[in-house]
Amino acid sequence: xxxxxxxxxxxxxxxxxxxxxxxxxxxxxxxxxxxxxxxxxxxxxxxxxxxxxxxxxxxxxxxxxxxxxxxxxxxxxxxxxxxxxxxxxxxxxxxxxxxxxxxxxxxxxxxxxxxx
Amino acid sequence: xxxxxxxxxxxxxxxxxxxxxxxxxxxxxxxxxxxxxxxxxxxxxxxxxxxxxxxxxxxxxxxxxxxxxxxxxxxxxxxxxxxxxxxxxxxxxxxxxxxxxxxxxxxxxxxxxxxxxxxxxxxxxxxxxxxxxxxxxxxxxxxxxxxxxxxxxxxxxxxxxxxxxxxxxxxxxxxxxxxxxxxxxxxxxxxxxxxxxxxxxxxxxxxxxxxxxxxxxxxxxxxxxxxxxxxxxxxxxxxxxxxxxxxxxxxxxxxxxxxxxxxxxxxxxxxxxxxxxxxxxxxxxxxxxxxxxxxxxxxxxxxxxxxxxxxxxxxxxxxxxxxxxxxxxxxxxxxxxxxxxxxxxxxxxxxxxxxxxxxxxxxxxxxxxxxxxxxxxxxxxxxxxxxxxxxxxxxxxxxxxxxxxxxxxxxxxxxxxxxxxxxxxxxxxxxxxxxxxxxxxxxxxxxxxxxxxxxxxxxxxxxxxxxxxxxxxxxxxxxxxxxxxxxxxxxxxxxxxxxxxxxxxxxxxxxxxxxxxxxxxxxxxxxxxxxxxxxxxxxxxxxxxxxxxxxxxxxxxxxxx
Numbered sequence: 255x256x257x258x259x260x261x262x263x264x265x266x267x268x269x270x271x272x273x274x275x276x277x278x279x280x281x282x283x284x285x286x287x288x289x290x291x292x293x294x295x296x297x298x299x300x301x302x303x304x305x306x307x308x309x310x311x312x313x314x315x316x317x318x319x320x321x322x323x324x325x326x327x328x329x330x331x332x333x334x335x336x337x338x339x340x341x342x343x344x345x346x347x348x349x350x351x352x353x354x355x356x357x358x359x360x361x362x363x364x365x366x367x368x369x370x
Numbered sequence: 371x372x373x374x375x376x377x378x379x380x381x382x383x384x385x386x387x388x389x390x391x392x393x394x395x396x397x398x399x400x401x402x403x404x405x406x407x408x409x410x411x412x413x414x415x416x417x418x419x420x421x422x423x424x425x426x427x428x429x430x431x432x433x434x435x436x437x438x439x440x441x442x443x444x445x446x447x448x449x450x451x452x453x454x455x456x457x458x459x460x461x462x463x464x465x466x467x468x469x470x471x472x473x474x475x476x477x478x479x480x481x482x483x484x485x486x487x488x489x490x491x492x493x494x495x496x497x498x499x500x501x502x503x504x505x506x507x508x509x510x511x512x513x514x515x516x517x518x519x520x521x522x523x524x525x526x527x528x529x530x531x532x533x534x535x536x537x538x539x540x541x542x543x544x545x546x547x548x549x550x551x552x553x554x555x556x557x558x559x560x561x562x563x564x565x566x567x568x569x570x571x572x573x574x575x576x577x578x579x580x581x582x583x584x585x586x587x588x589x590x591x592x593x594x595x596x597x598x599x600x601x602x603x604x605x606x607x608x609x610x611x612x613x614x615x616x617x618x619x620x621x622x623x624x625x626x627x628x629x630x631x632x633x634x635x636x637x638x639x640x641x642x643x644x645x646x647x648x649x650x651x652x653x654x655x656x657x658x659x660x661x662x663x664x665x666x667x668x669x670x671x672x673x674x675x676x677x678x679x680x681x682x683x684x685x686x687x688x689x690x691x692x693x694x695x696x697x698x699x700x701x702x703x704x705x706x707x708x709x710x711x712x713x714x715x716x717x718x719x720x721x722x723x724x725x726x727x728x729x730x731x732x733x734x735x736x737x738x739x740x741x742x743x744x745x746x747x748x749x750x751x752x753x754x755x756x757x758x759x760x761x762x763x764x765x766x767x768x769x770x771x772x773x774x775x776x777x778x779x780x781x782x783x784x785x786x787x788x789x790x791x792x793x794x795x796x797x798x799x800x801x802x803x804x805x806x807x808x809x810x811x812x813x814x815x816x817x818x819x820x821x822x823x824x825x826x827x828x829x830x831x832x833x834x835x836x837x838x839x840x841x842x843x844x845x846x847x848x849x850x851x852x853x854x855x856x857x858x859x860x861x862x863x864x865x866x867x868x869x870x871x872x873x874x875x876x877x878x879x880x881x882x883x884x885x886x887x888x889x890x891x892x893x894x895x896x897x898x899x900x901x902x903x904x905x906x907x908x909x910x911x912x913x914x915x916x917x918x919x920x921x922x923x924x925x926x927x928x929x930x931x
Binding site: 255256277279282283284287289291293311313340342343344 | 381401402
């Protein structure tokens with residue numbers, strides 16, 4: 255069965271003083287892998303520019319705490335405030351998740367014209 | 371040395387970006403629109419935001435193209451309702467927008483079994499759409515080099531297009547080696563023997579056989595350059611539609627191939643025949659060296675008769691006689707059969723018709739397929755001077771394609787595509803096409819013939835399916851009990867003619883009590899040469915999304931221009 259998880263973490267605003275607009279898709283939905291869709295949260299007033307939203311649809315049940323730990327660390331180490339990350343996961347390991355999150359973030363920054 | 375990016379290892383999106391001019395790609399129905407498959411969710415399976423296919427517009431060497439790329443790593447690039455509808459919408463946009471070309475990056479095992487009925491109907495709609503694009507003289511190019519290759523219905527679709535560029539690593543066939551091994555045993559096809567699989571389905575064999583147009587190295591830049599060069603060669607007036615003469619030539623070529631390699635079980639023999647280099651050399655040759663070493667890609671046309679389909683015909687047996695009496699009335703038909711093939715003329719309340727089809731749950735191999743195409747070509751020739759060519763009643767009675775290594779080797783997928791091209795020419799020549807499903811209609815055998823009818827009627831007690839639930843359970847790894855439970859609620863993947871009616875894939879189902887002579891006359895009256903199956907599926911409530919998703923892709927393409 256699929257599990258649906260929803261997280262919000264405090265995070266440094268992705269970009270200051272500029273309207274966030276790009277969408278980016280990273281990764282592929284296949285065994286041991288996941289795709290991540292990165293979008294600005296600016297449509298939602300409750301989500302301020304210092305909040306990072308992560309929504310997870312995963313085929314592996316019962317790993318809520320692991321997700322929490324991996325994603326929290328991502329939010330602390332990346333400027334991801336004002337962004338939402340929606341994940342379609344097919345049992346990726348924490349290492350793969352961390353890698354893909356960083357990659358998705360980087361690709362989104364590039365799409366916004368901001369190199370890192 | 372420049373770094374080379376493997377086409378095989380790239381994702382669908384990476385392939386599209388690498389092929390098109392920098393920053394020219396604009397995606398239609400992008401992931402942010404979340405057009406996900408509701409059918410996968412129902413089975414608690416992971417979904418993808420693009421349903422495994424990227425569709426968009428862009429520039430190739432400055433010329434406007436429409437492009438689609440399947441993601442082989444998501445459910446094997448398989449075609450479900452939304453996935454298929456996105457491709458159909460793109461093709462419909464091409465008809466209105468007239469781009470310089472349509473590029474299809476096929477990477478697919480065929481129908482998505484989790485939504486099998488919707489999937490096979492979607493592939494049939496893709497077939498009709500590709501044929502409509504061709505009729506508008508718009509070139510369609512396939513690029514094949516992904517990990518899934520092109521199998522099942524998508525193996526047939528590839529050969530409906532104008533040109534195919536393929537890497538050595540790509541594979542192109544109909545039934546997968548695993549399926550043949552599972553059903554027919556390891557002696558027929560050992561799917562673990564990688565080299566053998568390559569010699570039956572791989573790019574080099576397909577090129578030597580003349581089933582593809584060019585071998586390309588596994589490098590996105592090589593694919594890009596080949597596509598750009600190809601585009602430059604296309605005439606400004608577009609490509610002329612296939613003529614009767616073109617298809618007769620193709621028929622002769624396929625007959626000659628079957629005769630030349632009558633007992634061949636291994637591609638080694640074909641490669642040896644077609645190349646001026648030895649096995650060690652051709653194994654190692656890059657695409658340039660391989661192309662240079664090709665002697666010819668077609669069999670010599672000696673002693674080939676276009677009317678070979680007439681061989682061995684004899685009068686109907688009592689069972690077939692009774693069936694024909696019921697359909698046309700006693701004394702109202704002149705039909706003959708040979709093994710799995712049935713052909714002749716009959717009288718209906720609407721006048722004379724051609725009758726062409728299969729019988730006795732035919733497994734469709736090269737032999738039966740070439741009889742069908744031969745008879746269709748003959749019917750077109752017969753009526754060429756009539757102001758209203760006679761309708762063709764296509765009897766579809768098939769258990770699916772023949773599972774045979776030999777037939778796969780000789781290009782059964784391409785031969786079934788040839789059948790489809792002949793049926794399409796009949797439609798465009800003015801023949802109305804009525805399909806009658808007798809006993810059963812399954813997968814590739816149905817897709818390439820009966821499913822192309824203007825109006826498709828299922829006879830009482832006939833069965834329509836892609837695969838039975840037990841085999842489906844084995845392939846999808848979903849327990850049989852769960853599939854059986856869901857089959858009761860969902861028309862989308864459970865076998866049954868009534869489900870195809872709900873999905874719009876079958877127009878009507880006849881009853882035992884009905885007068886079939888009248889039913890046939892009514893069906894002939896209701897023939898429409900326009901494919902309206904997706905709107906029918908939405909109206910009947912079995913297929914809600916296909917029509918609207920196709921329309922959405924089309925509108926976004928038109929809005930962007």
